[in-house]
Amino acid sequence: MNLEFTAEELAFRDEVRSFIEENYPKHLGDAGMREDMSPEDMVAWHKILGEKGWSVPSWPEQYGGTGWTPTQRYIWLEENARVNAFMPLPFGVSMVGPVIYTFGSEEQKERHLPGIRSGDVWWCQGYSEPGAGSDLASLKTTAVRDGDHYVINGQKTWTTLAQYADWGFFLCRTDPDAAKPQEGISFILIDMKTPGVEVRPIKLIDGGYEVNETWLTDVRVPVENLVGEENKGWTYAKFLLAHERSGIAGVARSKRAVEKLREIAGKELLDGEPLIEDLDFARKVSQLEIDLAALEITELRTLAGEQAGKGPGPESSILKIKGTEIQQRLTELTLEAVGNYGAPMYGQIEDAGSNQYPIGPDYAQHSAATYFNMRKTSIYGGSNEIQRNIITKMILGL
């Protein structure tokens, strides 16, 4: 039992570190924490990684994966977090990609995998529907076969960044008479430029527009866009949800964010002394660090299990719960640290283009928006209540 990296792993780390130092776009800066990136910024690093062959590390090598061990993937995430890199969006790389190479036809693999690897094709996810939340199986969007097309009608919601998407993967009901709600669902790829696809951004409480409602009205999709078998979509959907667990805890990012929080609390003053020297505030930061250390080892234990061939089990629900709690707490403490300067609505101020006087320190900007935004993490991806239901069933057996 030990925590050390092997010599090979250390060498790998050095290689990764220098590659990142040399290639990570300087203009992105602290991108992993920014709320206001352009779509071009969001794929910039993805494209560079695509050229290097590192954009889809966890894929099988035959499809462009790197063949890294789980430990190497952990190192990869750690090193990216060191510069707070904005990682490739998950919709192609971690979600639809694995479904396509596992269940898709050869033609689908040839057509879609290269664009996902390179970052040239932007994907979005059409799972959730209005009013359904974590209850995916209740979906109402229908796909009706008409010759060699499906005609799709329905409404999806929470389609993250769909406003920039080229393609989307959608769950649609193909058999309305199936015995159980999970049956009769199909997994279909849709070109977002198809007539009848309409994307309307949803304004969120942080003032941003990262999710959308997507209306599908008589959208005609060629049957070859069906992935796998008709009516078996639930199987692929579950596979997708379970597949990409590494990084679900967000440990590497949170570690960087704790450092940032310490920096901020070192600059803010309380009674003329740095806030970080206040026992109350220091205690909260220490608590976060301790919780994060525990989470990190828990993730490493899971990784070690994967390395030993055990698939990630329901323990990943623990990673999700604790990971999001920590992320939320981090943003909350940052807001707390900046004091009165949490109140200004910075997004709208910048729009006004004024720069006559600064409003509070740089690091205070968006602290409230980020706090508001991060409340989503305990809701999406299966709410934390759903995760607890999963553990109740799968681990406690109750």
Add this chain to the structure above:
Amino acid sequence: MNLEFTAEELAFRDEVRSFIEENYPKHLGDAGMREDMSPEDMVAWHKILGEKGWSVPSWPEQYGGTGWTPTQRYIWLEENARVNAFMPLPFGVSMVGPVIYTFGSEEQKERHLPGIRSGDVWWCQGYSEPGAGSDLASLKTTAVRDGDHYVINGQKTWTTLAQYADWGFFLCRTDPDAAKPQEGISFILIDMKTPGVEVRPIKLIDGGYEVNETWLTDVRVPVENLVGEENKGWTYAKFLLAHERSGIAGVARSKRAVEKLREIAGKELLDGEPLIEDLDFARKVSQLEIDLAALEITELRTLAGEQAGKGPGPESSILKIKGTEIQQRLTELTLEAVGNYGAPMYGQIEDAGSNQYPIGPDYAQHSAATYFNMRKTSIYGGSNEIQRNIITKMILGL
């Protein structure tokens, strides 16, 4: 809107205060907090109050009540808490007494109320049964009519201080075929000296024996000991549970206990300074005080509602939840304050009679036992989960 007492109330307070000062038995000392009182000690104050006519303040005046307003009763509890008086046990005064004067026969009133008032008769409660917990309606003890007697068989548990009891009030099933589990239950008074009644103390995790299991084997009880109507016992049981709400929050006692905690934390040292000056510990004490202040006003609002003729509603569940949380937290912080001296099992040490060397400071004694013991408060009297179920139904309407 104001928090002041009226001149009459202030005069009443002074009267009460001097009465207590003059009459509260000196040898009881800090009795309200002791874990190891003799049965004689437990009724000493009750008997004095009985003579004064103050032992059953909330009863109707015709049965010996004082006719005090809710505010006067609040003052009464406050003043007793000032000297940490050990109050009359609730089983007679707050539980069976009100049932008897409300639903009992004239003969029952004449026979039983005087002994309850005077403190000469010790009562115990036979509600819970093994395995039933907060689900009182599932009870199995049977009372079968045989001429002018009931023959009672069954087992009760958590009968508090039954080892000293002269009489008990028991819920028994008189109609096993009733449609609902709440129906067919009767409320029966049993002389604890009746053959077939056997009381066995249960050892609790704090090492004490305050509760018992009570076996009833062919216990023959005259039918005139039935209170009210046969098979209507559930009505009386609910009346009893709802009746004595004042003091359920334990505010007066907890206020005294916070003072005591401050004293202890003023004597214990951390880095050579009084523990109470440590920001971490002081914060926890302040938090308790703040929570307690909120609870006190909540209780006063409820009292004011009663004074205005509104019966205590489901809000009393809030008083129970918050009151017990605070009581538990108080004992936990006391244990924390005494540091290493929380570990010795003082009860057993005193039994050994040794006094060659003291073991830790006086105030550390029983701190662990008290902490362990107080875990019961969120379990008994309808667990705090049950209280939340009540609020869900009665207030939220869900």
Add this chain to the structure above:
Amino acid sequence: MDFNFTEEQEMVRDGLSRLVREQYDWETRRGAVESDAGWRPEIWAQLAELGILGMPFSEEDGGFGGGAVDAMIVMEEFGKGLVVEPFLPTVVCAGGFLKHAGTDAQKEEHIGGIVDGSRVYAFAYAEPRGRYDLADLQTTAKKDGDGYVLNGHKAVVVGAPWASHLVVTARTSGGQRDRDGVSVFVVANDAKGVVRRDYPTVDGRRASEVYFENVSVPTDALIGEEGGALPLVEQVADEAVAALCAEACGAMKVAHAMTVDYSRQRKQFGVPIGKFQVLQHRMVDMFTEYEQSVSMTYLATLKLDAPEKERKRTASAAKVRIGQAARFVGQEAIQIHGGMGMTDELAIGSYFKRLTILNSEFGDVDHHMKRHIKLA
């Protein structure tokens, strides 16, 4: 001991409640908040007409003889509707300074305008590096002939873009965090040398960074004692704390009711989510937090005239308790609303945001907990 409102107070409450219900629905509020002005002067005029703006002033000062309980009633109703109009800075803060320490001439000059709605005030007390310490002042007021010259930078002055006047704390002597040397001035918002940068806040109000660049004010701009005004500022700040607590209670009440309501309608797995025990108990805890907050608000309000130490300790206790409750109620309201709670399409998000920011106004939980400890 009496927890009832007087008949007059009940009437005021009913009137306000009607105003909020009829004219302050959430969509209308959003329209106003997003408008150029950011508030509705016509609502302000109505409040004046209803006598709300004059309520806490004595009759001889031109008011209606009310007090802290009246302000509490107003703020609670405002909290329910997330009212953005600047009652707190104008009536509670500026009004408070005038009531406690204004000369007859000052009262005469200012109170009439407050009561009839023609004057609006903002309270410029916070500074960029001062966090929540009311005495931590780098803004200076230097004696200059017949008056004073102010220089400095005040942070996040809520309501300043709407104000005709600013009440400003400044240092006339002493070191940066000394208790002595604090003075209070009232300054016209359009005085020469007052430079503002205005912006919206995340909870739907407007605020400014206010710079004083050699702003000359006459001697009678000074309210209270020169250099000895910190106790006065603390008194007014405690009154503001009690008012904020009342506002929070109103907002929590509505946030809780909306959540319970949503849980009744919204189904998941074929069942209204309000049937899930975990959510039920959490909504019970929200309710409990709200009830405890009401109690603490009563206590803090009724102790505003208590001896200084008791007043301070109770105000801090209330801000701690309400801060904790507001955090819990706000976060749980969003969580139970799920994805819909994250959108700007439901009102609940606005309640969450107000409850968040309110928490740091006039000192956050840690600040007031420390104050409570120090006053033990």
Add this chain to the structure above:
Amino acid sequence: MDFNFTEEQEMVRDGLSRLVREQYDWETRRGAVESDAGWRPEIWAQLAELGILGMPFSEEDGGFGGGAVDAMIVMEEFGKGLVVEPFLPTVVCAGGFLKHAGTDAQKEEHIGGIVDGSRVYAFAYAEPRGRYDLADLQTTAKKDGDGYVLNGHKAVVVGAPWASHLVVTARTSGGQRDRDGVSVFVVANDAKGVVRRDYPTVDGRRASEVYFENVSVPTDALIGEEGGALPLVEQVADEAVAALCAEACGAMKVAHAMTVDYSRQRKQFGVPIGKFQVLQHRMVDMFTEYEQSVSMTYLATLKLDAPEKERKRTASAAKVRIGQAARFVGQEAIQIHGGMGMTDELAIGSYFKRLTILNSEFGDVDHHMKRHIKLA
């Protein structure tokens, strides 16, 4: 990176697990705890036979070449069975001092007796007024001819009634809380002037107040550097902390399993209480706390040989995290067991009590949180 145990370690674990299962059921344990002796020397002999007592010593010192991970494995199994025999003070503490700082002669004298089970040690470090500060010592050791004379009072010395020897911290110079001047001695428990008052503890062990009344010890009773032993004491205390964390993990694992099991059997309102979502989620949280505790125990154990600051900070982090987890798991276990959890008839109460007391041994959550903060 490797989280696997070696084959030898797996064997040790299996052996211990069998011993606990077969000979340490809760009823048997209770009998032993309530007996006059309070422990079972025959179990101790078996541990010696199994090689458990010699595991962490190097082979040249007469042990089996194990280390901190082995101690962790032992303590976790002990935690599962609430084993009271004094492995921690004897092997981890006394053994730790000898390993790190014992002279060859001292090793020769003591380690053999530990390994073969003939000698039992207690670690007398705490003092009545010193709380958890290892340097806060009023016990003195004065140089006297060829040796030292000890005077003082040690508090709650766990295992002292069973011990043949005591390891004692005392001050050879310096003021009461100075880092310098701390020395460590090993003293025979029956030495002249050692006066004990023995008593049971609420978590089923035995402890003593130990008074040193002019106890003379020879020079070679000193372990480590005279006056410079605080770093050594801290090292050993951190090793004890890691071991306690492992014990807590074992106890939490069983307490959780018992609770889940109870919730399956126990019915209320006609339904097993394990079907109530509120209790389900709380048992999930207990499980999560347990899992995080295991992770922190691994981390603290694997960092015991790290540079001093990292070692200290990690040990404190673990004690904080496990302390919080132990509190939550213990309290919830009782709450979910309901009335039955309050009785001495089920084992769960004993787990709760051990988890409570363990929390304060070698420093409670607040103590270690402050240490973690100071080492930031």
